[in-house]
Amino acid sequence: MAFYVAVGPRGLLFRVGLILTGVLGTPTYWWASRRRHLRERAARRHQVLSAVMERGRAGRVEVAAPEVKDSRSDRPPSRRALCI
C-alpha cells in the first residue's frame, strides 16, 4: 500500500513493523475479544443462575437486564444504528 508522502528508507522498516504488529497483534486481539465475550456471557449466566437459586427451581425468573456497555443493540428500533 502506497504512502501519501515519501518516507524514504524508513518506509521499508515501517512496513516490516506493520506486518509484524499485524501478525502478532491480530491473534492477540481476537483472543482478548473472545475472552471478553466469554467472560461477559459467564457473568450473565451467573446472574441468571443466582436468580434461579434465590427464587427456587419452580419460580418464575425475572432478571434485570445485564449492564452491557454497548447500548446500540438494545436501543429501540427507531434509534438503532442505521448503516448506509
Added chain:
Amino acid sequence: LKITTAALQMASEPLQVASNLERADALLSEAHRAGAALALLPELFNTGYALVPDFTPYAEGIDGSTLRHLSRRSRQWRMGIAGGFVEREGRHLYDALALCLPTGAVHIYRKRHLVFWEPFRFRRGRSPLVVSSPWGRIGLAICADMIRCPVWNAYRGRIDLAVIAAAWPDFACRDGNCGHWLFGGLGTLSAEIPAKIARDLDVPVIFANQCGATRTTIPLLGLALVQAIDDRFAGRSSICDGRNKPAVIAEAGPRLLLSDVIVPDFRGPRSWHSTWPSVPAVFCSGSA
C-alpha cells in the same frame, strides 16, 4: 462558505476519562466563545493514547458518557464537535472518531490503518466515512490513516472538508529536541501531511494532535524499552485552508487553534445521512 474552525491540541492522562473530558470541555468552551462552527479533538482524547492492559471498561457505545457529553455540547452551542474515543460494538473495540452535529446526529468513523500497539487492542475499521453537514461533506480520518494514499484517493472529489484526529508521536527526546536517529524525521510529517492533503484535494483540512509525553509501551517488550525511547506527541495541530492561504500550525503544548476556512463549491447539505460510499455510519437522531 466561510466558517471558523478549531483544532484542540491537548495532552490526555491515560484512563483519566473524567479529567480529560473536563479539559476538553474547557477548550471547547473557549472555541465556542471564539465563534467556532466546527471543533476537533485529538485521537483517544478521553482515554489517552497509551497501551493499557484492557480498554473494555473505558469503551463506549453511542450512549456512552463521552459521546453524550459531546453531543449535548454540540446541540447547546450549535457547533459541530469531533473527537476520538474507544468505541465498543458487541465484543469488538475500535479506535473511533465521532462527529456530533448540532441536530443531535452522531456519526462514527473507525480507524482503518492500525499501527504500533493498536492491532493488539482494536479491530480495524472497514470503510471511509463522508458526512453531509451544514458546512459541506466532511471526510474523516484518524492519525495513521492520513499516511496512506488510498484513503485520500477515495475521498478525492467527494468531500468539501477533511478532519483528522491524531496522536502522532514526535520520535524525539521528551526534554530536548534531539530526534530519534531513524524515525526523527517522521514527527514533522504531522504538520506536512495535512498541508499536502489540503493542496492535493483542494479542501480545508483540520488536524488535531495530542501533545505531551507518551506513555505507551511496545507489546511483548514491556515498559523498560519505552522508558528508553522516552518519546512525546508531536503536537503541531494545524488548520489548512486548501490553496487559499498558508496553514496555521500550533506551537507545542495544549492550546486552541482557531482559523477561518473557506469551504469550496458548497452546495448545501443534501442529506443528514452519511452519503458515499457504503459506510458503517451511525445516524442517531436526538439520542443523547
